[in-house]
Amino acid sequence: MSLQDKPHRAEAGVSRRGFLQVAALAGSAASLGAGIARAEGKIGYFAMDLPDDRLRGMLRTILRIRWHERTMADKMLSDPSYRAYNHFYAGQEAVATGVCAALRNDGPFDQIDVVYSTHRPTGHALAKGVDMKKMQAEMDFRSTGLNGGFAAEMHISDPSVGFMGADGMIGPGHVIATGSAFAFRARGSDQVSVVFGGDGTYATPHFHSALNNARMLELPFIYVCENNLYHQYAHYSFSCPHSDIADAARAYGIPARVVDGQDVFQVYNAAKEAVDRARAGGGPTFIEAKTYRYYNHWGAPGATVGQLGAFGYDPLAITSFRPEREVRAWMQRDPVDIARATLIDWGILDPAAAQAMEDEVKAEVAEAFAWAAAQPLCNPEDGLRHVFAEGVVLPRQIA
Template identity: 70%
Template structure:
């Protein structure tokens, strides 16, 4: 019994019984209020009430997802640098894994399409796709334009999609996917489902009309819509301050009278906590939320300039090179807050796993990724004449002379 409880009981015993009963009821009510307030306080704390309450299996699943994304990305970077059979110029997601993982972990990702939540990605789609449950083998094949890829090699990286898991597509143009996602949210509300639509966007999307029109209409109509801004500081090679007058892009939510939340995008549990709140708000018919995840990408805007095979991140400063847009020390500083390390160390400190288990999980994820790219390597390329297929919903374009 705490000193506070002893003091309260001693005081209660010195008053008449009728008054004592009232006091004890009051103490009980106060205790319940304290308990509730502590519960709610967790939601804004570093650990977070929601993530703290998750079963071990869910936490391990989130850690595994982060590692799948990380090693898929590292493999892509190495292929860019050393494998001449790799044909795509991809936009790497490494460093931002906790954002996609935390967001998608709070969604309903299984079941018929009429029940699962949907997401719309960006031109940097790997993390979103894997976190939503896209098959890695087909994803690897799609990235290298193989006929057995996720979209038969037609989409490449920036236009891939997988409706079966609610991944509605990447976005080759910065911004517009948010408007389509808001349209999906409108459809969900119109038919009375409890589904939620999520749009991912980089910090550069703030300066696009789609950002503002999607939030404006979602607010007016109280749509089940969540906009997740992955603020990795740079759009292409320019710092976001060149196009956004606020330190926190989430401040823009005030204009539309909706919640604007800033979260540490390197900590998957913090992302999950805020996303969980936004999802519950959306399902309850209370409207949209804007979440800004502060994060960082380890590689350049596209490809892997400045990187070395087997080494994480693009380094080097050369005024004539494409790597000159950010200080190397900035990258090294962010690497000290790596989402893989943060998640692993947190789960170890909670007793969910130990170091040996953490190592085993990482080895298993690396093997999954290795097998995915081994499968991709055996798949056939698209045929040139296939380019005229699927141009129209019905019918086909006659094949002309190819030479």
Template identity: 70%
Template sequence: MADAVKTEGDALLRVTNASDVGASMQRRSFLKGAAAAGAAVSIAGRALAQGEIGYWSKDLPNDKLVDMYRTIVRIRWHERTMADKMASDPNYRGYNHFYAGQEAIASGVCAALNNSGGVMQADLVYSTHRPTGHAIAKGVDMKKMAAENEFKATGLNGGYGGEMHLSDPEVGFIGADGMIGPGPVIATGSALAIKARGSKQVVVNFGGDGTYATPHFHGTLNNAALLKLPFIYVLENNLYHQYAHYSYSCPMKDIAEAAAPYGIPGVVVDGQDVFQVYNAAKTAVERARRGEGPTLIEAKTYRYYNHWGAPGVKPGELGAFGYDPLAITSFRPEREVRAWMQRDPVNIARDTLINWGVFDRARADQIEAAAKQEAIEAFQWAAAQPNCKEDGALSRVFASGEPVPARQFG
């Protein structure tokens, strides 16, 4: 039986001394013990008591668990490769917001979704201006995404969307949103359409901690609760919206408490632990499919790079440190960054699966090496693609007819 340790203040879960890890029942016993020890659970909603039916990542087949780890390292190496390109390649044309450090959230949530069948069958995901991790976890093609981020003609959206407007409806990734806030309003529109036609799809909106202070956040929760929409708001609290700590715009320590006035579950999870994230997401997904309405999930996490771009990045090294000229000052203490990096989602997922007997370190290293090579090849392929045409964007503005520059600029 593994020991669970609750870190005071943020309910972070660590796993140690796992033994006899192969059996599903022992996996279940571990999580029951962890819940009893105080792992992060529902804040505004209700926690599962021991003995109740729940969704436990420890009961998943080994191949599903391995796939969750593979998704995490694919995101990690995509982000690291992209950061290296932005810091060292003068020809790189991307404008990027990095997801490194938050990989467990996208991976855990999307593992609980149906990711095939197009917009009429797949569960739908709406993303933020930091979308690449969500896109990879949902099944977006990495090469085409890398090309889109460099505004290439063979990119996902012909090179006209770029990072902050990535979209691939074929896998249910409806798109990123370059503005802070409106995404969930659009997402609940999709949820209403799904409810109206009676399909069992679910809509997930990823948002940052800064969205709490927007009217879109509260209007979304209010309408989703009133209409019992199949909607899940996953709030990735990485402590900082752009360069300001979230406490400057939110009076609560746990933003999930905002769910209480709307009478819906508000759940806090350790966003560094993919298995906690999966458990919370799966519970919320099945609740939504049953017609019981929305859930707000707050995942406590941290981003390893600055708000955007490559300030403080050294090629070949993970993370950004020191002065950010756009922030005027170094807005995050370096010790804080390094402390969060000690609870790395890649390490937690790998070490937990080794403890559970799912794979050994050699197999984990093989999976990570393959993910690194995939990312390198994706960016190499993207760099060799033709740029989109400057005047081609005008053809995407109007529903029909030839583009007329005067209508755009006159």
């Protein structure tokens, strides 16, 4: 396996920094080789050029997503008073992290890149910079939540960081995202619009409409397909004739990449290439990240408190819809393990520093859940607010 294909594995006997020194000494030859690789459709070595704090930040983001997911799952299983529910993102953390690390996330709204999410939004939100405390309060229907308790999980949004919102339906967000991309191009901005979609989006008209329009208009648009193999309880092969969904994008003439969605550095490499192309006016890109969700479609059936993942029977699926060995096989290639081992291999962290980072993240997550639980709940009559642009709907009085 080459270093390019597996950037977390250094050349035998050569550290990350040693590799970069060798590349620097090679000078124009190294640049020429990288240029040829990209011209042949291969992915560059962008992650290796990032400063250490950016690389550590990727691992921290993955850990923040993971422990938020695990904490929520445990509360759903053990705390009868807990109100929130979720479509869990655990197992897919490297995709959101790698993509959002390549975006412009800070600055005025008319300069930052935007992201449109799915009904599985927590990983995308945290990777884009959404406040964890306010997000958790929103999911728990608290009036001080991110959206005042009106959005819950599937409609959270925070435009201030470019997180344009989750989508309870499968597909419409893709078309809206191309609308943002068109707006950026129309006003001469170099912003980029990204939409995340699962493998199930292939069978929707929005998938094809978004790709067609993005290609026809050469929009600064990136479609990230998180192919976790299943939409709800059916394997994606029941609705898609392609082994690689990226083939559908190529049919529209859109550059497409298939990457290991468990490896944050491969995801970042592909996203960086796509973002650079979009900013330069080169049009859209499609990225298919092969990944896997550790929990079932939604909620925590089949899961056990303190244990990562869900195994066995799901009452909503009537049966066990995927083999336990399949789940465990994917968990052997865990995004957390890969990112941590990579940074240790590259000399960015040592095992003790990595453990300290994880302990800090767990404490941060615990604090976020405690803060959210102490916030006031929404009032029943709040459901009648924001129905009209002006004024309120009065509660119906029952005699």
